[in-house]
Every structure is written in structure tokens, then in C-alpha cells.
């Protein structure tokens with residue numbers, strides 16, 4: 001299982017990209033913002049794409065009564081996410097090594113992938129909850145109270161994935177480099193599973 | 209005198225002949241058929257797209273500098289330099305009032321003539337643009353990241369600062385020559401003692417490489433002629449500077465006749481490297497002087513004035529081999545050096561010919577001491593020895609020449625009202641195009657450097673008459689844009705310019721646009737009275753003086769209710785714009801203020817002075833439509849009688 005072990009190690013190491021690159025990116029363009037405002041969401045916090053973007057997004061959001069964009073210390077996620085990702089990288093590397101030396105079989109690889117997928121879905125679910133809360137839980141004394149045609153208060157929840165028009169803004173929400181590295185890494189662990197499956201069979205065949 | 213009037217009459221007749229001849233060649237009514245549509249395409253910059261060049265036009269008697277785009281001819285900005293500018297509070301705000309200080313006190317206006325962009329190795333580098341104030345002699349440096357005036361230095365012993373503000377090949381110096389000669393030092397003497405007693409100061413102002421800071425290195429005290437225009441040598445002639453003179457007759461009255469008698473005036477060739485060396489070795493005489501040096505700091509957002517008390521003067525006869533006179537026909541105006549630095553072109557404004565001096569021949573004549581007499585101890589070279597050639601009958605009244613970097617020169621002719629293209633080596637006229645009307649200077653982007661961008665030429669005209677819809681007796685001046693990429697110059701566009709542009713400087717947009725500043729960073733704001741957070745806002749009284757530390761952000765002032773101000777107080781509004789977003793300035797206007805408004809850029813602090821004179825509750829508001837709630841951006845100040853006991857208080861949202 002030499003090849004599979006190496007791929008497993010590489011795959012899980014790619015998750016380290018999340019410490020350097022954003023997981024997600026949300027861009028806000030409008031007629032008055034030919035250069036759109038943007039925020040990059042890292043597992044460790046939220047940063048503006050340009051130096052003053054967060055301040056300027058908050059400045060605009062105060063008209064519609066949205067809370068300011070959370071700082072790192074305002075959300076438990078930014079403490080837990082790095083621990084979870086770090087733990088999964090360590091686990092993946094250990095499993096990969098054990099696989100490399102034939103101590104564990106390929107099912108451990110797919111097991112890692114399944115655990116990572118569950119954690120990832122939970123993370124997305126949590127992210128969506130936050131977006132919903134942030135976009136709908138508005139200051140009752142907001143300067144501008146916009147309503148839908150049916151009279152219900154308008155939600156400013158950005159899309160979880162994709163494009164949406166919100167008032168004068170064009171909002172784009174897409175995964176960023178960190179997420180792509182993670183996807184590639186996870187695909188590699190699946191590949192490691194299939195290669196490991198072949199290599200394991202050979203090994204079992206050779207020993208019997 | 210009779211003879212000169214006759215010759216003037218003849219000039220006028222000739223002018224009539226030549227212009228009528230031009231008119232028959234090309235119809236001035238703009239009916240250009242298929243040509244017109246191709247010209248329209250060449251100047252059309254589609255909505256949202258950008259121009260290829262910035263062009264900085266001097267404002268003449270507006271005292272300011274205007275920024276245009278080429279080829280569209282659209283005006284982008286007016287940069288206040290020597291004139292108070294109520295539009296943004298320049299020269300009215302406490303921070304910028306010192307910019308207009310001089311030895312004559314506060315001078316809120318000037319006559320701005322010749323912009324020149326900084327260079328490195330003779331090429332435009334786009335760090336700064338220098339301009340001259342003609343009336344109360346001053347040189348200003350405008351920063352090309354902020355497009356704001358950063359520094360103004362007064363030039364002592366000078367009057368009519370006209371042969372300015374031209375820079376040397378590496379921006380070592382910005383040079384300022386006096387148009388009027390004056391007694392140096394000034395004294396109470398009869399005017400008719402002019403001859404021999406008056407001096408013409410040519411000032412070499414050093415420019416600090418990193419900061420651009422200016423300092424008068426030395427003043428060359430020349431004979432009492434009128435120094436009209438100047439240009440630096442470049443390439444092989446780097447180290448020299450050339451100044452046109454008129455009134456070598458040294459007349460002090462009725463100059464239009466008395467200063468037009470000599471068949472030839474001079475171009476003064478100054479070897480400034482030699483004088484620099486002389487000065488660095490302790491040469492020159494320090495003389496008492498009094499002149500203002502005003503510097504604006506983008507950190508403190510404040511200008512300060514320093515009065516300087518001394519200037520170093522140099523007697524040209526004390527530095528052998530440094531100054532020579534090149535005889536040049538008929539009161540030359542422009543004195544232009546071609547991009548290679550080989551030719552010095554004298555535009556004798558009362559002549560029909562152009563005189564081209566050869567730098568090599570000049571050096572040769574100097575080396576062989578072939579002098580043709582001297583004036584006030586300065587050697588005069590012989591006209592024939594240094595002449596490269598003349599452009600014969602090129603037009604009437606040549607004023608100024610610019611270059612395209614492809615071996616061609618473009619000369620404006622004021623009297624015959626045309627732009628003439630000619631070949632520098634063969635000195636043959638290639639093309640001539642009429643100008644509407646009476647062109648002064650011409651500008652080709654980089655046309656006054658070693659590397660011109662020879663795509664467009666803009667002529668700046670002195671007379672407008674019927675070019676645009678009439679606007680009463682007073683008109684803006686007209687400019688005409690030519691495509692100069694072909695053999696023939698093609699008129700593309702005709703557009704009005706603000707004030708009276710005497711010259712302009714153009715530069716490719718790609719050099720300036722990427723570094724143009726968008727905001728001032730609040731965290732870098734070092735203003736003494738800044739309120740960097742809303743928590744810093746407050747009102748403090750010190751006797752009659754009241755300082756209001758105020759902040760502004762969309763869409764409110766903090767504080768916006770202030771009480772405890774009394775009639776007779778001296779109130780200073782120190783207002784900091786807390787925005788950090790591009791193009792979100794806020795304005796500030798106080799009812800009854802005797803100065804102007806403030807327009808405050810993001811991150812900036814500005815101060816307005818106000819004397820409350822009447823009891824009551826008086827409003828202030830934001831003048832810049834900053835947001836959907838701009839109209840809500842307002843506040844009140846309660847003004848109580850002088851003897852009232854109302855305590856100072858301030859609030860927001862209570």
C-alpha cells in the first residue's frame with residue numbers, strides 16, 4: 001500500500017491550505033461600486049478583499065440594520081474550525097503512514113473521507129445558519145426597512161452558493177482557493193481508497 | 209519709431225494675406241465631410257472608457273491648473289494652486305491658508321503659466337508637476353498621486369516670474385527666470401535709472417530627489433533684460449539651460465516700440481553645472497532676502513510657512529565659461545531644445561523666420577573663443593558661427609516649438625494663427641494648419657523631453673471669437689487637438705479651456721492612473737485636532753476660542769447639537785472624515801461663515817473658522833451629496849449672548 005499511503009498523506013496535507021487561503025468569498029457589486037466590495041472567509045476569521053472592505057460593508061449595512069461583520073473573537077467557529085481541520089490533517093497523515101507500512105487497510109482511508117464529509121456538511125450547515133441569522137435578524141430601528149411585495153420584511157441573507165441580486169447589489173458567493181484545495185485533497189483520499197484496495201488485495205494474495 | 213510702425217503695419221497685412229490664403233485651402237466652418245466622421249472616431253472615448261493621456265493645462269489668470277483627458281478633451285479636475293478655491297476650501301481652511309503666504313502677506317491669486325512634469329534621464333516620470341506664479345513670483349510643486357499642491361516657494365529678487373518653471377533632465381533643478389528686471393536689492397530710485405542698475409535674476413531651485421522639496425540653490429544675477437522663456441539642455445547639452453531675452457535695449461517705457469529696435473536679442477546659454485560647482489566650492493555672495501516657503505504635509509494635513517532670510521547670488525562674470533549670449537533675431541519668445549539636445553530653437557516673435565542654433569557649433573565657438581564682443585562682461589558668440597540654419601518664411605510671429613520625437617518640430621505662429629510642422633534636419637516645412645485663433649503655445653505629450661509621445665498636438669489659442677456658442681463679452685479660450693501621426697496634421701477636436709492656458713504638459717495615462725491615491729488613511733492622520741474615533745469628539749473652550757473636534761461619516765456629524773457658544777467667540781470646526789471608501793467626501797458649510805465651505809476627503813481633517821455674530825440657533829450641513837441620507841446630514845449650534853452662563857455641551861442622537 002505504498003502508493004495509496006502517499007496519496008492519502010498528500011490528500012490530507014492539502015487541507016493545510018485552509019490555514020493560508022480563504023475557504024469562501026462573497027463579493028458585493030453595485031452601480032456605485034464598479035470595484036466590488038468583498039469579504040474572504042477563512043477558517044480563522046473574515047477579512048476584506050481590499051483593506052477597508054469590511055468597514056465599508058458595515059457602513060452600508062447599518063442603513064438596513066444588519067449587525068457588523070463578526071470579528072474572530074465574536075464566533076466560536078473561528079476557534080473550533082482550525083482545531084477540527086488540524087486534527088483531521090493529523091489523523092489523515094497518521095492513517096496514510098500506517099497504510100504505507102501496511103498496518104491498516106484501505107477502509108481506513110474511506111473512513112477518514114466519510115468523517116471529513118460529515119464534518120464538512122455540518123460546517124456548511126452552520127455557515128448557512130449564520131448567514132440566515134445575519135441577513136434576517138435586523139435592528140428594528142434600521143434607517144431603511146425594506147419589505148417584500150407581500151409585506152414581510154426583506155431578508156438580506158447572501159446566497160450560500162452562487163449569485164443573487166439584493167437591492168442595488170449583485171452578490172456572488174463562491175468557494176475560494178482553500179476550499180478547492182480541500183476538495184482536491186478529499187478526492188485524493190478517495191483515489192487512495194481505490195488504489196489501496198488493489199494494493200491490499202495484492203498484499204493479501206502475496207502473503208497467502 | 210515711424211519705421212517700426214511701418215513694419216508692424218506690414219506684418220498685419222502679411223498676416224491678412226496668409227490667413228486668407230489658408231482659409232481658401234481648408235474650410236473653417238467644420239464642414240469636413242467624410243474626414244469629420246473619422247476625426248470623431250479618433251476622439252471618441254466611449255462611456256466608461258478612459259483617455260490615453262492626461263493633459264495639465266495652466267489656468268493663466270485663474271491661478272490654478274486644470275486636468276484634461278486626451279483625445280476626448282474632457283476636463284477632470286481643477287487643482288487649486290495659487291488661487292483660493294471655495295469649491296473645496298483651499299486657501300480658506302486654516303490648514304491651507306499658509307500655502308498662499310508671501311513676503312507681501314497673504315496673496316490669494318496669481319497668474320499660472322508653465323507646467324512641467326518631473327523627469328528622470330530626460331523622460332517623464334510623473335512624480336510631480338511644477339508650475340509658476342507669474343505675478344508674485346512663486347514656484348509650486350503639485351503631487352501627482354494626490355493631485356494636490358504640496359509646496360510653494362516664493363522667488364525673491366524676481367518680478368514677473370515668466371521664464372519658469374522648467375526642469376532639468378533629472379529634475380535636479382526647477383528654473384525660474386524673471387521677466388521684469390528690477391533693482392536688486394529693491395530700492396527707491398528713479399525708474400529711468402533702469403539701464404545698468406536693474407538686474408535680471410535667474411533662479412535655480414534644487415529639488416530633493418525623494419521628497420521633491422524645493423530650495424533656492426543660487427540666483428544668477430544677469431543684465432537688466434527681460435527673460436521670457438527657458439528650456440533645459442538634454443542629452444549632450446544636459447548641464448546647460450537656455451533663456452530667451454527681449455528688451456536688450458533696456459527700455460523702461462513704451463516697450464512695444466523701444467524694446468523692438470535691436471535687430472537681434474539674445475538667448476542666454478547658462479552652464480549651470482559649472483555654476484553649481486562654483487557654488488559648491490563656496491562661490492557666490494549671500495544676500496539678505498525675505499521670501500516664503502510653504503509646505504503642505506499629507507500626514508498632518510497641514511501647511512506651514514517658513515520665511516527665509518537669505519539667498520545665494522552669483523555674478524555671471526565671476527564664473528568664466530559659464531554664461532554666453534547667442535544672438536537671436538527679433539525678441540524671441542520660446543526657446544526650445546529638440547529631444548536629442550542638439551538644437552536650440554529661437555522663436556523670434558517679430559520675425560517670419562525661425563532661428564536654429566547648433567549646440568555643437570556653440571561649444572566649438574566657445575572652445576575657440578570666437579566671440580563677437582560682450583555685454584556686461586558676458587561674451588557674445590557670433591550669430592553665423594553658431595547658426596545651424598533657419599526655417600525660411602515659416603509663418604508670422606513664431607512663439608513656441610514642440611517635438612514629436614520622430615525628427616519633426618511643431619511651431620506655433622501667433623500672427624498668422626497656424627501650427628507649422630517642419631523637419632529639424634532639413635528645416636523644410638512639411639505641413640501647416642490654421643488655428644482658431646492666434647495660437648500661443650502648443651503641447652505634445654512629452655514634447656518637452658527626450659522621449660516625446662508624438663501622437664497628438666494641442667494648440668492653445670488666445671482668441672476664441674465665434675468658435676462656440678456666444679456667452680457674452682467674456683469667453684473661455686479655445687484649444688485644438690491635432691492627430692500628428694501622419695505627414696499632414698489632422699484637426700480632430702476643438703474644446704474650450706479654463707482661464708488662459710499658456711502652456712500644458714501631457715503624459716500617458718498609464719504612468720499616472722495606477723498610482724492615483726483613492727483615500728487618505730485615517731490611521732496615518734497626524735492632524736493635531738483630528739478626532740480619529742467618535743469617542744475623541746468634543747468641544748473645548750479656551751477663553752474666547754472654541755475648538756470643536758467633530759467627525760463625519762455617512763450620514764451624520766458627531767456631535768450634531770452644540771450649545772454654549774457665545775456671540776464674539778472664535779470658533780474652529782476641526783472636522784475629520786471617517787470614511788475609508790473611494791470617492792466619499794463630505795462637505796461642511798456653516799451659515800454666515802465669512803470664508804467658504806470645506807470639502808473633506810476620506811481620512812482627512814480640515815478646519816473652518818467661524819465667528820458667531822447673532823444670537824440664535826444656527827444650522828450647518830454637509831454640502832456633498834454623499835448618500836441616500838445626505839439631506840439628513842446636518843446639525844445645530846445654539847449661540848447665546850456674550851454674557852450668558854450656558855455651559856458647553858454637545859451630543860448626538862439624544
Ligand SMILES: [Cu+2]
Pocket residue numbers: 762763793794795830831832833834835838841
Ligand atoms: Cu455627507
